[in-house]
Amino acid sequence: MNILLDENMPYAHQLFGRLGAVRSLPGRRINSAALGQTDALMVRSVTPVTASLLANSAIRFVGSATAGTDHVDEAWLEQAGIGFSAAPGCNALAVVEYVISALLSLGQRDDFLLKDRTVGIIGVGNVGSRLNQRLSALGVRTLLCDPLRADRGDEGDFADLATLVREADVLTFHTPLTDQGAYRTRHLVDEALLACLPDNAILINACRGPVVDNAALLRVLQTGKPLSVVLDVWEPEPDLCLPLLSRVSLATPHIAGYSLEGKARGTTQVYDAFSRFIGVNDPVALDSLLPPPAVASVAIRGELDESMLRQLVHLVYDVRRDDGMLRRAAAAAGEFDRLRRDYPVRREWSSLRVETDNAASAALLAELGFNAGLAPSR
Numbered sequence: 157m158n159i160l161l162d163e164n165m166p167y168a169h170q171l172f173g174r175l176g177a178v179r180s181l182p183g184r185r186i187n188s189a190a191l192g193q194t195d196a197l198m199v200r201s202v203t204p205v206t207a208s209l210l211a212n213s214a215i216r217f218v219g220s221a222t223a224g225t226d227h228v229d230e231a232w233l234e235q236a237g238i239g240f241s242a243a244p245g246c247n248a249l250a251v252v253e254y255v256i257s258a259l260l261s262l263g264q265r266d267d268f269l270l271k272d273r274t275v276g277i278i279g280v281g282n283v284g285s286r287l288n289q290r291l292s293a294l295g296v297r298t299l300l301c302d303p304l305r306a307d308r309g310d311e312g313d314f315a316d317l318a319t320l321v322r323e324a325d326v327l328t329f330h331t332p333l334t335d336q337g338a339y340r341t342r343h344l345v346d347e348a349l350l351a352c353l354p355d356n357a358i359l360i361n362a363c364r365g366p367v368v369d370n371a372a373l374l375r376v377l378q379t380g381k382p383l384s385v386v387l388d389v390w391e392p393e394p395d396l397c398l399p400l401l402s403r404v405s406l407a408t409p410h411i412a413g414y415s416l417e418g419k420a421r422g423t424t425q426v427y428d429a430f431s432r433f434i435g436v437n438d439p440v441a442l443d444s445l446l447p448p449p450a451v452a453s454v455a456i457r458g459e460l461d462e463s464m465l466r467q468l469v470h471l472v473y474d475v476r477r478d479d480g481m482l483r484r485a486a487a488a489a490g491e492f493d494r495l496r497r498d499y500p501v502r503r504e505w506s507s508l509r510v511e512t513d514n515a516a517s518a519a520l521l522a523e524l525g526f527n528a529g530l531a532p533s534r
C-alpha cells in the first residue's frame with residue numbers, strides 16, 4: 157500500500173506508517189505527476205482534489221484532515237468509486253479560541269468588555285455552535301444566522317443576516333465556501349452588506365477568504381469607515397493584498413484552526429476513516445499522541461473577571477503573536493505558506509489546569525473548556 161501525505165499533518169508518518177509505505181510532499185506540490193503508484197492520498201485544504209488530479213491515478217481513497225471541503229470535488233470522487241473522508245469538527249475549538257482571543261484583544265485595545273457586546277454568528281455548525289456555547293457561558297448576547305438549519309427546522313433561535321447586521325456589534329463568519337444554490341456564501345459579505353455595517357462594528361472572517369469580497373472590503377476601509385476587521389483567511393491565498401493587510405486590526409495566515417490538538421485530530425480522524433475503509437480496526441486515542449503542554453497549570457484566586465480571563469486565555473494562545481508574525485513576514489514571497497508550515501506548537505484551553513479557590517469561577521472555567529479544579533483557599 158503506497159500512501160502520499162501532505163507534509164503538514166502531525167503524527168501522520170507515525171500512524172499511516174502502520175498501514176503501508178508513506179511519503180509526504182508540500183500540499184501545493186501534490187499534482188498528478190507526483191502521484192505515481194499511490195493508492196491513498198491524505199491532503200489538507202491547499203490541494204484541489206478533482207478529476208484532473210486523480211482521473212488517471214490508482215488512488216482508491218482520499219482523506220482531507222480539514223473541516224472545510226471546498227477543495228474537494230466530492231461528487232466526482234463518488235462517481236469514480238473513490239472513498240473519501242474529511243475531518244468534520246476536528247479544529248472547531250481552535251477556531252473558537254482564536255475568535256475569543258481576537259475579541260478579548262480588541263476589547264483591551266478599544267476599552268470595551270466582551271460581555272457588553274452582541275455577537276452575531278453566521279454559520280452555526282461545529283465552530284459556530286461551540287462559539288455560541290462559550291460566549292453564552294461568558295454572559296455575551298449572541299444572535300445566530302444559519303438559514304440551512306433554520307429551514308431544516310433545527311431547534312434554536314435563528315435570525316436572518318440582515319437582522320445580525322443591524323443588531324450585532326460583532327459579525328463572525330463560520331460558513332463553508334459554496335458557489336451554488338440559495339445558500340451560496342461566496343461574497344456573502346459584499347459591498348452592500350459592508351455599507352450597512354454600523355460604525356465601529358467588528359467583522360471576523362475565519363472560514364474561507366472568498367466569503368468576504370476582499371476588494372470591496374479594501375474599498376470600504378479606504379473610505380475611512382470605522383470598522384475593526386479580523387482576517388485569518390484571504391482572497392486569494394497564499395497571495396496577500398498588502399494594502400488590505402495594513403488596514404485590518406488583526407491579520408493571520410489561515411491558522412485559526414492550527415492548535416496541535418486540532419491538527420492532530422484531523423490526522424487521527426482521516427486515519428480512522430482510512431483504516432475502516434481497508435478493514436483495519438485500529439482506532440487511535442488523541443491523548444496517546446500529544447506531548448505535555450509547555451504551561452501545564454496555574455492557580456488563581458477570587459472571582460473570575462474579564463481581565464483575569466483574558467490573561468488565562470492568552471497564557472494558552474494569543475492571536476496577537478500570529479498577527480505580529482504575519483506582518484513582519486508578509487512582504488516576502490512564500491512567507492504565508494512558510495508561516496503555516498513552521499507554525500509553533502499551540503495548545504487548546506483544555507491543556508491548562510486552572511486551580512481556583514472560587515466555586516463559581518471553577519464552574520465557569522470548566523464550562524469554557526479549561527481543565528479547572530476547585531482548590532481549598534489557604
Ligand SMILES: NC(=O)C1=CN([C@@H]2O[C@H](COP(=O)(O)OP(=O)(O)OC[C@H]3O[C@@H](n4cnc5c(N)ncnc54)[C@H](O)[C@@H]3O)[C@@H](O)[C@H]2O)C=CC1
Binds near residue numbers: 225244281283330332
Ligand atoms: N480558518 C481555519 O483555520 C478554519 C476554517 N474553517 C472553515 O470554517 C467553515 C465552518 O467550519 P465548521 O463549523 O467546522 O463547519 P460545519 O459544516 O460544521 O458548519 C458550517 C455551518 O454553516 C452553515 N451554513 C452554510 N451556508 C450558510 C449560509 N449561507 N449562511 C449561514 N450559514 C450557512 C451550515 O448550515 C452549517 O451549520 C469550514 O467549512 C471551513 O471552510 C474550519 C476550520 C478551520
Ligand SMILES: O=C(O)C(=O)[C@H](O)COP(=O)(O)O
Binds near residue numbers: 164200202221225
Ligand atoms: O480545516 C479547515 O477547513 C481549515 O481551514 C484548516 O485549518 C486549514 O488548514 P490547511 O489545510 O490549510 O493546512
